[in-house]
Amino acid sequence: MNADIIVVGGGVVGTALAYGFARQGLSVLVLDGEDGDMRAARANFGLVWVQGKGAKAPAYHDLTRQSANLWPTFLQELEGCVETRIDYARPGGLFYCLSDHEYEARDALNKRMHNQAEYADTRMVDRRELERMMPAVTFGSEVVGASYCLADGHANPLQLLAALQQAITALGSKLLFRSTVGSIRPEKTGFTVHATSGSFRAPKVVVAAGLATPLLTEPLGFTIPLRSERGQLLVTERLAPILPYPASGLRQTADGTVMIGATKEEATDRGVTVASATKLALRATRIIPALSAARLVRQWSGFRVMPPDGSPIYAQSERYPGLFAAACHSGVTLAAAHAAIVAPAMIAGRLSRDLAAFSNGRFDVQKCA
Amino acid sequence: MSYDVAIIGAGPAGMSAAVRLRALGAAVIVIDEQPAPGGQIFRGIERNAASPVFPALGEDYAKGCALVAAFRASGAEYLPSTQVWQIEDGWNLFLTTERKARHITARAVLLANGAQERPVPFPGWTLPNVMTVGAAQILLKSGGMLPEGRIWIAGAGPLPLLYATQLLNLGGRIAGYLDTATTPKLSALARLPGAWREFGNLAKGLRWLRDVRRSGMMIKGFSDLRAEGEERLEHLTWEAAGKRHRVEADVLLVHEGVVPRIHETLALRCEHIWNEEQGYLAPKLDRWGQTSRKDLFVAGDAGGIGGWMAATVSGEIAALGIAGQLGIAANPDDLRQAAHLDQRRARALALRPFLDALYPPPRTRLADDVIACRCEEVTAGAIRSAARNSPADPSAVKAATRCGMGPCQGRQCGYTVQALLAEVHGLPIGDVSFFHIRPPLKPITLGEIASLEHAEGAA
Numbered sequence: 001m002n003a004d005i006i007v008v009g010g011g012v013v014g015t016a017l018a019y020g021f022a023r024q025g026l027s028v029l030v031l032d033g034e035d036g037d038m039r040a041a042r043a044n045f046g047l048v049w050v051q052g053k054g055a056k057a058p059a060y061h062d063l064t065r066q067s068a069n070l071w072p073t074f075l076q077e078l079e080g081c082v083e084t085r086i087d088y089a090r091p092g093g094l095f096y097c098l099s100d101h102e103y104e105a106r107d108a109l110n111k112r113m114h115n116q117a118e119y120a121d122t123r124m125v126d127r128r129e130l131e132r133m134m135p136a137v138t139f140g141s142e143v144v145g146a147s148y149c150l151a152d153g154h155a156n157p158l159q160l161l162a163a164l165q166q167a168i169t170a171l172g173s174k175l176l177f178r179s180t181v182g183s184i185r186p187e188k189t190g191f192t193v194h195a196t197s198g199s200f201r202a203p204k205v206v207v208a209a210g211l212a213t214p215l216l217t218e219p220l221g222f223t224i225p226l227r228s229e230r231g232q233l234l235v236t237e238r239l240a241p242i243l244p245y246p247a248s249g250l251r252q253t254a255d256g257t258v259m260i261g262a263t264k265e266e267a268t269d270r271g272v273t274v275a276s277a278t279k280l281a282l283r284a285t286r287i288i289p290a291l292s293a294a295r296l297v298r299q300w301s302g303f304r305v306m307p308p309d310g311s312p313i314y315a316q317s318e319r320y321p322g323l324f325a326a327a328c329h330s331g332v333t334l335a336a337a338h339a340a341i342v343a344p345a346m347i348a349g350r351l352s353r354d355l356a357a358f359s360n361g362r363f364d365v366q367k368c369a
Numbered sequence: 370m371s372y373d374v375a376i377i378g379a380g381p382a383g384m385s386a387a388v389r390l391r392a393l394g395a396a397v398i399v400i401d402e403q404p405a406p407g408g409q410i411f412r413g414i415e416r417n418a419a420s421p422v423f424p425a426l427g428e429d430y431a432k433g434c435a436l437v438a439a440f441r442a443s444g445a446e447y448l449p450s451t452q453v454w455q456i457e458d459g460w461n462l463f464l465t466t467e468r469k470a471r472h473i474t475a476r477a478v479l480l481a482n483g484a485q486e487r488p489v490p491f492p493g494w495t496l497p498n499v500m501t502v503g504a505a506q507i508l509l510k511s512g513g514m515l516p517e518g519r520i521w522i523a524g525a526g527p528l529p530l531l532y533a534t535q536l537l538n539l540g541g542r543i544a545g546y547l548d549t550a551t552t553p554k555l556s557a558l559a560r561l562p563g564a565w566r567e568f569g570n571l572a573k574g575l576r577w578l579r580d581v582r583r584s585g586m587m588i589k590g591f592s593d594l595r596a597e598g599e600e601r602l603e604h605l606t607w608e609a610a611g612k613r614h615r616v617e618a619d620v621l622l623v624h625e626g627v628v629p630r631i632h633e634t635l636a637l638r639c640e641h642i643w644n645e646e647q648g649y650l651a652p653k654l655d656r657w658g659q660t661s662r663k664d665l666f667v668a669g670d671a672g673g674i675g676g677w678m679a680a681t682v683s684g685e686i687a688a689l690g691i692a693g694q695l696g697i698a699a700n701p702d703d704l705r706q707a708a709h710l711d712q713r714r715a716r717a718l719a720l721r722p723f724l725d726a727l728y729p730p731p732r733t734r735l736a737d738d739v740i741a742c743r744c745e746e747v748t749a750g751a752i753r754s755a756a757r758n759s760p761a762d763p764s765a766v767k768a769a770t771r772c773g774m775g776p777c778q779g780r781q782c783g784y785t786v787q788a789l790l791a792e793v794h795g796l797p798i799g800d801v802s803f804f805h806i807r808p809p810l811k812p813i814t815l816g817e818i819a820s821l822e823h824a825e826g827a828a
């Protein structure tokens with residue numbers, strides 16, 4: 001055996017799980033793909049976000065909230081393990097409303113969620129209160145208010161990925177780049193994973209390969225349904241600090257750059273379009289007109305990993321116990337839960353008990369109904 | 370607005386292509402970052418023609434007058450001071466002139482956007498008053514401005530010598546010239562016979578060298594050049610013959626050759642070829658200058674460094690190639706022969722193999738504390754450390770260090786990152802890829818982009 005557990009995928013989901021396994025004392029081998037692979041871990045927006053998540057899926061909302069609450073400890077432990085620093089702040093987050101209609105719809109969503117979960121930390125703030133909260137900003141005339149959730153924050157997702165990758169090595173486990181996995185073969189005991197860099201054996205395998213996950217699990221009768229959704233993002237030059245609160249689709253990083261995103265598109269190529277840049281720039285400058293003068297430095301696209309109902313999938317194959325899959329959107333928000341909750345549950349065989357709502361079996365039920 | 374051909378750049382290649390295409394009846398728009406035609410080599414030529422600076426700029430500069438006049442008379446639509454910030458398939462070009470964004474379409478695009486100076490990091494290169502020779506020459510051509518104080522030049526290649534000569538012609542002085550060129554190797558001399566056909570050019574180079582020697586100190590065979598100072602450049606130090614030398618300096622002009630501007634072709638995902646001898650990437654072109662993407666052409670130094678005469682010819686060749694492909698000219702091959710374009714190009718490039726061998730890019734090891742990425746202030750050491758924790762992939766280093774994420778989009782640090790990754794992973798430099806280039810090709814404000822919505826809504 002080459003390791004106690006092999007993780008296929010060196011993105012933010014795979015490395016957070018691997019970090020969780022390594023912290024439990026397991027020897028982990030992470031196999032990462034090619035340089036040019038689609039990498040949600042490098043394209044994403046960097047929110048550690050609670051409000052609005054899992055509006056129709058209480059278990060997902062709870063896991064999100066748990067993860068957001070675990071983040072400070074997770075970060076402290078991670079930074080204790082590697083030299084990399086991760087920009088993180090949790091001042092609470094905003095969702096701007098640009099009309100009475102948007103404001104009322106958001107208010108209704110919050111009230112609905114109050115009924116199903118602890119949601120007292122989210123409230124509507126009107127324009128006057130927004131202006132008090134952000135004295136350095138002059139809001140556009142259409143800004144009516146926002147919803148404000150104390151549990152929200154943001155982090156630098158690239159630093160997070162780098163730290164997780166380094167932590168795996170620091171904990172004595174291994175990460176191999178340019179090791180695209182072609183197939184996973186169940187053996188009498190354990191599995192053989194065939195990768196471009198060689199073949200590796202382990203008693204357990206976790207597939208956390210983003211949108212490529214089904215390619216590896218489907219041949220083994222292990223169905224992980226996913227769809228991809230393209231999102232385009234913009235980032236400006238560095239500006240003096242003006243946005244003390246991250247917002248859905250608009251945040252200022254610790255470096256001073258302002259990120260604006262993200263569109264939701266059906267496209268499958270990784271291009272970007274001026275039409276989407278125009279849409280994103282328009283909304284951002286309607287919220288804060290002064291952003292008109294900010295220079296756009298970069299525009300890029302990434303692909304969301306979307307299970308059909310939006311909730312994560314954490315599953316173990318019934319036919320081949322020891323083969324797991326983890327696929328989800330919001331890998332940054334959920335990173336703390338992946339390390340502290342999901343990884344231990346996988347090892348201890350408690351996945352179906354503790355995280356039953358996230359099994360892939362839930363989609364079969366829907367089909368039968 | 371819709372055109373047959375959109376040409377980007379109004380230097381020798383762009384102008385000659387425009388003149389040819391107009392003569393064949395194509396609807397042509399030329400988009401130029403500069404306020405007037407001429408490119409870098411003939412920058413400001415129309416305005417300078419009547420100025421006392423003109424004779425000092427040399428014979429080659431004067432040769433641009435006829436081309437600019439022909440371009441002005443060609444009937445091509447000319448958009449000066451305009452930046453192309455995005456090119457989408459089809460072709461859709463997004464431009465900004467004086468802070469106003471607009472959109473045009475064209476059946477074919479010719480990139481004739483030239484070269485940029487090779488960024489060469491060394492200790493102190495980011496200090497104020499350390500600048501490139503190219504930047505100094507822009508100041509000279511744009512307003513006759515000369516640097517003041519003790520001026521030092523460090524570099525290699527024809528441009529520093531030419532600039533030094535221009536400076537001396539205008540009564541300027543050079544305190545010293547640090548010649549970074551290595552002694553000509555046999556490999557360079559072996560290529561000389563071909564170059565003798567262009568004896569004029571070679572003699573010119575030797576004359577420049579003699580003039581510079583007469584003016585100030587000429588230093589060769591040194592290493593570890595450092596620019597030092599508190600707020601700005603104060604002195605230079607270097608090592609020679611086992612001794613550390615130190616001089617006071619007010620201005621240091623550096624130059625280590627030019628490399629093609631490839632951000633546009635990279636962003637458009639054209640195939641590129643690594644030029645090992647000169648250490649740069651250039652788009653792969655067919656015999657008409659067409660890239661790996663149909664109806665996207667490149668002419669001039671943007672397709673590989675050849676100098677202005679070769680650029681002029683390649684502009685004409687690309688014009689004929691485009692005209693043939695768009696059905697504007699039925700017999701591009703005949704026209705190519707009739708104008709002796711291949712012979713003219715061979716003559717223009719005769720000296721190039723010799724120059725390329727004579728002036729290889731510097732490949733000294735960068736110290737860990739030298740800044741590689743100016744925009745984000747990332748040191749060579751930080752890049753090495755990220756490279757050790759990643760595959761030999763510039764995107765991974767960019768993600769880990771922010772190197773290349775600043776406004777210059779990696780124009781300054783791209784090749785440095787590539788070289789450092791190659792060094793850390795023990796690979797040939799050409800095996801390491803370049804950054805993924807993301808739009809916009811030029812910084813544009815959010816307000817300018819947002820204004821496109823209104824413009825299109827109103828249309």
